[in-house]
Amino acid sequence: xxxxxxxxxxxxxxxxxxxxxxxxxxxxxxxxxxxxxxxxxxxxxxxxxxxxxxxxxxxxxxxxxxxxxxxxxxxxxxxxxxxxxxxxxxxxxxxxxxxxxxxxxxxxxxxxxxxxxxxxxxxxxxxxxxxxxxxxxxxxxxxxxxxxxxxxxxxxxxxxxxxxxxxxxxxxxxxxxxxxxxxxxxxxxxxxxxxxxxxxxxxxxxxxxxxxxxxxxxxxxxxxxxxxxxxxxxxxxxxxxxxxxxxxxxxxxxxxxxxxxxxxxxxxxxxxxxxxxxxxxxxxxxxxxxxxxxxxxxxxxxxxxxxxxxxxxxxxxxxxxxxxxxxxxxxxxxxx
Amino acid sequence: xxxxxxxxxxxxxxxxxxxxxxxxxxxxxxxxxxxxxxxxxxxxxxxxxxxxxxxxxxxxxxxxxxxxxxxxxxxxxxxxxxxxxxxxxxxxxxxxxxxxxxxxxxxxxxxxxxxxxxxxxxxxxxxxxxxxxxxxxxxxxxxxxxxxxxxxxxxxxxxxxxxxxxxxxxxxxxxxxxxxxxxxxxxxxxxxxxxxxxxxxxxxxxxxxxxxxxxxxxxxxxxxxxxxxxxxxxxxxxxxxxxxxxxxxxxxxxxxxxxxxxxx
Numbered sequence: 001x002x003x004x005x006x007x008x009x010x011x012x013x014x015x016x017x018x019x020x021x022x023x024x025x026x027x028x029x030x031x032x033x034x035x036x037x038x039x040x041x042x043x044x045x046x047x048x049x050x051x052x053x054x055x056x057x058x059x060x061x062x063x064x065x066x067x068x069x070x071x072x073x074x075x076x077x078x079x080x081x082x083x084x085x086x087x088x089x090x091x092x093x094x095x096x097x098x099x100x101x102x103x104x105x106x107x108x109x110x111x112x113x114x115x116x117x118x119x120x121x122x123x124x125x126x127x128x129x130x131x132x133x134x135x136x137x138x139x140x141x142x143x144x145x146x147x148x149x150x151x152x153x154x155x156x157x158x159x160x161x162x163x164x165x166x167x168x169x170x171x172x173x174x175x176x177x178x179x180x181x182x183x184x185x186x187x188x189x190x191x192x193x194x195x196x197x198x199x200x201x202x203x204x205x206x207x208x209x210x211x212x213x214x215x216x217x218x219x220x221x222x223x224x225x226x227x228x229x230x231x232x233x234x235x236x237x238x239x240x241x242x243x244x245x246x247x248x249x250x251x252x253x254x255x256x257x258x259x260x261x262x263x264x265x266x267x268x269x270x271x272x273x274x275x276x277x278x279x280x281x282x283x284x285x286x287x288x289x290x291x292x293x294x295x296x297x298x299x300x301x302x303x304x305x306x307x308x309x310x311x312x313x314x315x316x317x318x319x320x321x322x323x324x325x326x327x328x329x330x331x332x333x334x335x336x
Numbered sequence: 337x338x339x340x341x342x343x344x345x346x347x348x349x350x351x352x353x354x355x356x357x358x359x360x361x362x363x364x365x366x367x368x369x370x371x372x373x374x375x376x377x378x379x380x381x382x383x384x385x386x387x388x389x390x391x392x393x394x395x396x397x398x399x400x401x402x403x404x405x406x407x408x409x410x411x412x413x414x415x416x417x418x419x420x421x422x423x424x425x426x427x428x429x430x431x432x433x434x435x436x437x438x439x440x441x442x443x444x445x446x447x448x449x450x451x452x453x454x455x456x457x458x459x460x461x462x463x464x465x466x467x468x469x470x471x472x473x474x475x476x477x478x479x480x481x482x483x484x485x486x487x488x489x490x491x492x493x494x495x496x497x498x499x500x501x502x503x504x505x506x507x508x509x510x511x512x513x514x515x516x517x518x519x520x521x522x523x524x525x526x527x528x529x530x531x532x533x534x535x536x537x538x539x540x541x542x543x544x545x546x547x548x549x550x551x552x553x554x555x556x557x558x559x560x561x562x563x564x565x566x567x568x569x570x571x572x573x574x575x576x577x578x579x580x581x582x583x584x585x586x587x588x589x590x591x592x593x594x595x596x597x598x599x600x
Contacts, residue, residue, distance in 0.1 A: 077469065078478060102499045106481045109466035113434060113473035118560030121464035135564065141352040141461055145364065148564030193478045194508045201502035214598055238599070258501055263463070271596045281353055289571050293596050295589060311592060312575045313585050320582050327586040331599060
């Protein structure tokens with residue numbers, strides 16, 4: 001197979017007038033992919049009253065397509081997909097990367113269907129193999145299995161990546177990109193049967209899981225809402241964030257779905273991860289496996305979670321938590 | 337109101353930790369895991385039945401799956417769906433989401449024009465969440481995925497879709513394809529009477545020829561994406577067990593926190 005040619009594109013995403021972190025994470029991966037064959041990297045920004053060109057160039061975009069149109073003020077899959085389809089047909093990039101957020105998943109699927117090309121979802125790795133094929137590694141069965149996906153015949157090759165999966169790159173020492181304004185005039189001939197009315201997003205209180213240096217994760221073995229409160233207390237004491245597994249979320253103990261760690265939730269890589277009553281199901285583990293030090297507390301010595309831990313404690317969470325809380329408070333006092 | 341629900345039989349998600357890859361053949365070993373209706377699809381069935389209860393009409397269920405899926409799909413009929421269509425043919429095997437959407441769309445068009453087409457927003461096994469949007473494109477009607485609430489007022493659909501830390505509000509008109517998330521409702525339990533009634537409900541199986549499709553555009557052959565090798569994620573660590581009194585264990589944990597540069 002010949003070497004790849006054509007551009008690598010990323011489709012940026014915004015909330016509340018700012019680019020989401022995932023936009024930069026995608027840009028970092030695109031640069032890494034493109035560097036090997038010297039391919040250009042372009043970023044696409046859609047919206048109304050937008051100006052992110054220089055910011056994206058600073059992080060390594062060779063070209064930024066700005067499509068500024070009042071009809072793009074709110075994300076709406078059909079309008080956005082019509083504009084993107086048009087832009088992709090005009091420039092024929094080789095690879096297009098989307099965020100696998102709720103909106104990004106929907107938009108990527110819509111655009112891939114319009115272009116009749118392949119799409120790989122929630123990629124955990126993207127690389128060129130020795131035959132210069134673009135390999136898209138996707139999770140299946142809740143992350144239990146990873147599969148390679150190739151898109152040999154149709155272009156572009158489209159992949160989506162969950163926020164937090166890749167690292168945000170450093171700024172370029174000598175940024176050199178150009179900003180190109182593109183039009184959304186294709187919408188003049190398209191009347192949407194849908195109407196997006198409003199976006200309501202509330203920033204959850206407390207330290208975001210992705211930013212915490214220490215993450216405490218509670219599983220079904222926490223056992224009750226009362227014990228969960230002690231876990232939250234420990235989280236505050238350690239200046240960390242408290243996450244959860246699906247069973248704990250379903251029990252209603254947690255602060256909500258934004259604290260879910262795993263394939264269908266957040267990916268965390270704190271300095272220290274401490275799991276309390278976590279069973280070690282793969283769909284949770286793939287969301288924390290890149291943590292620095294991993295400690296797990298579980299009352300079952302045979303639990304699979306110990307196979308993914310650096311330190312293990314066989315104990316009931318409800319017994320260990322108060323002791324740990326007391327000792328940590330004391331350790332903090334001793335330091336002062 | 338005529339409603340179709342797209343359903344996927346999947347291996348029971350409760351057993352995914354038992355799935356392994358055969359080191360010799362590099363194929364998945366998932367034989368002993370029972371098949372169930374994809375959990376999110378049950379919410380799609382529930383949403384459809386609730387609308388039928390309000391506005392009358394008919395709810396059909398459609399699935400592209402191997403012939404063995406018939407028994408699993410009867411659970412949908414037992415919940416209150418009126419008819420089932422199974423698209424099943426060896427040529428359909430290996431379909432990616434693009435071709436799955438295309439095959440489902442062909443089946444739906446052959447049945448009739450639907451006012452609403454529901455699907456679960458994502459499957460438990462593949463988990464791509466592509467099919468609802470792609471199906472909408474293939475049917476040429478508007479579509480929204482991750483729908484968490486839905487009401488109809490004066491013929492206008494008012495739809496809430498889930499986004500990170502919040503939601504979006506939309507308005508739209510029929511027909512539409514909607515992918516639903518689990519927040520939309522609580523699927524009803526299957527009543528014993530439903531199980532009995534399901535046995536007598538119409539169940540149609542269509543293959544490649546019934547859909548008048550070219551083998552080159554379905555299944556693996558027609559899929560733009562091709563699967564490569566499978567692997568299991570490297571997760572293992574070498575564990576050191578912290579034994580002793582809980583006080584001692586807690587002190588050891590604090591040492592670990594200190595050496596990671598925390599608690600300072």
